[in-house]
Amino acid sequence: MDDRTIGRAGFLGVVGLGLAGLFLARDATELLGRIVPDRVAALAPSSGWRIYTIGSSLPRIDPATYRLEIAGAVERPVTYTLADLRGLPRATQVSDFHCVTGWSVHDVRWAGVRFRDLLAEAGPLPSARALRFVSAEVPYDDTLTLGQAYAADAMLALDMDGEPLSRPHGAPVRVVMPQMYGYKSVKWVSRIEVEPHLDTVGFWEQRGYDEDAWVGASN
Amino acid sequence: MPPTDPPLIRRFGPTERALHWVHAAGFLAMLATGLVLYLPVLSELVARRNLVKNLHLLAAVAWVLALAVVLLVGDRARVRADWREIESIDADDRRWLRGGRAPQGRFNAGQKVNTILTVSFALLFVVSGSMLWLGERDHRFILDGTGTVHELLTLGSVGLLVGHLYLAVIHPTTRHALRGMTLGDVREDWAHAHHPKWVEQERTLRDGL
Numbered sequence: 001m002d003d004r005t006i007g008r009a010g011f012l013g014v015v016g017l018g019l020a021g022l023f024l025a026r027d028a029t030e031l032l033g034r035i036v037p038d039r040v041a042a043l044a045p046s047s048g049w050r051i052y053t054i055g056s057s058l059p060r061i062d063p064a065t066y067r068l069e070i071a072g073a074v075e076r077p078v079t080y081t082l083a084d085l086r087g088l089p090r091a092t093q094v095s096d097f098h099c100v101t102g103w104s105v106h107d108v109r110w111a112g113v114r115f116r117d118l119l120a121e122a123g124p125l126p127s128a129r130a131l132r133f134v135s136a137e138v139p140y141d142d143t144l145t146l147g148q149a150y151a152a153d154a155m156l157a158l159d160m161d162g163e164p165l166s167r168p169h170g171a172p173v174r175v176v177m178p179q180m181y182g183y184k185s186v187k188w189v190s191r192i193e194v195e196p197h198l199d200t201v202g203f204w205e206q207r208g209y210d211e212d213a214w215v216g217a218s219n
Numbered sequence: 220m221p222p223t224d225p226p227l228i229r230r231f232g233p234t235e236r237a238l239h240w241v242h243a244a245g246f247l248a249m250l251a252t253g254l255v256l257y258l259p260v261l262s263e264l265v266a267r268r269n270l271v272k273n274l275h276l277l278a279a280v281a282w283v284l285a286l287a288v289v290l291l292v293g294d295r296a297r298v299r300a301d302w303r304e305i306e307s308i309d310a311d312d313r314r315w316l317r318g319g320r321a322p323q324g325r326f327n328a329g330q331k332v333n334t335i336l337t338v339s340f341a342l343l344f345v346v347s348g349s350m351l352w353l354g355e356r357d358h359r360f361i362l363d364g365t366g367t368v369h370e371l372l373t374l375g376s377v378g379l380l381v382g383h384l385y386l387a388v389i390h391p392t393t394r395h396a397l398r399g400m401t402l403g404d405v406r407e408d409w410a411h412a413h414h415p416k417w418v419e420q421e422r423t424l425r426d427g428l
Contacts, residue, residue, distance in 0.1 A: 053266045
């Protein structure tokens with residue numbers, strides 16, 4: 001064998017392996033999560049989560065003074081404290097989270113309030129078409145149609161994996177819409193606007209993302 | 220000139236050094252911004268994700284363009300000769316890689332393996348990174364392993380970088396090599412100790428003239 005063949009084979013071998021990996025490699029972070037010690041895991045994204053923000057710092061919201069305002073096309077605008085929200089019928093679910101940029105976290109345990117229960121007190125008017133979720137991370141917002149928000153696995157989440165939602169994940173409350181990419185799951189929700197139209201374009205949709213973000217069918 | 224000035228020998232020309240430093244600068248810029256995008260602790264600390272992402276993409280484009288410009292205006296024949304030499308893993312190199320002592324050429328076997336891995340990783344970084352970039356708005360570009368490959372390449376590259384930095388900056392007998400990559404030439408006695416086959420060859424050429 002020519003001396004040069006070895007180096008060339010090594011070069012093409014690594015490139016070939018990498019290209020094959022594009023098709024074959026599964027989420028390595030999950031594998032890492034099983035073998036990496038917990039203290040290191042806290043630093044590395046072994047849980048699979050990446051923290052996405054648009055602002056210069058993560059909103060810091062005091063749970064004691066937090067208020068969720070529900071207004072717009074409703075019979076009576078309502079303002080909830082965190083304790084009020086925890087007093088509403090509690091729903092739990094285990095669902096996957098898919099980011100539009102290509103990563104996923106499987107089997108996340110969520111607990112919170114279904115939108116039908118959340119809106120019961122305010123009472124959406126017959127003209128209500130969509131919910132606009134306004135984040136404390138200004139100017140982030142996004143919408144779900146009323147039908148999408150009433151999906152069996154959509155909720156306003158208060159807990160994640162058995163703990164109150166942490167600040168990077170949108171504390172104290174975030175939207176969870178597992179059937180859509182994560183940009184629809186607004187974090188740090190401060191206000192829900194019930195809208196009598198479907199015209200509002202969310203933060204990322206203004207920047208080229210699909211209005212509906214169905215996992216596997218959009219973008 | 221004091222008599223203690225040791226004779227020097229040219230190891231790397233301007234094109235080779237430019238390729239090295241353009242790659243180094245590009246890699247470090249992409250590593251720094253990439254880690255902010257990737258590690259939750261850094262993402263929380265820095266936030267401003269859009270800015271960091273744009274810097275990451277800007278660094279990537281600048282890196283590819285700068286490498287292309289260097290190759291376009293530089294000494295391509297020399298780079299081709301280097302690559303030919305790097306791909307040639309001869310009997311001495313194979314013995315060296317197995318831990319034995321064997322005389323080495325201008326690139327030792329470790330440097331050859333490092334360069335082959337660095338170039339193949341760079342190509343795979345460009346492919347997987349472009350797919351991640353395009354895939355954000357068109358999911359057909361995102362395959363099962365795109366993110367994983369980009370991550371594993373980062374892990375592998377950081378491993379190579381750590382070893383490379385240790386040998387080039389810290390390890391007492393090898394760090395003189397840094398001079399070759401900054402100024403271009405190295406002490407001939409050092410070169411003869413570490414790369415005897417190359418120095419012998421140069422001397423034969425020189426004496427033959």
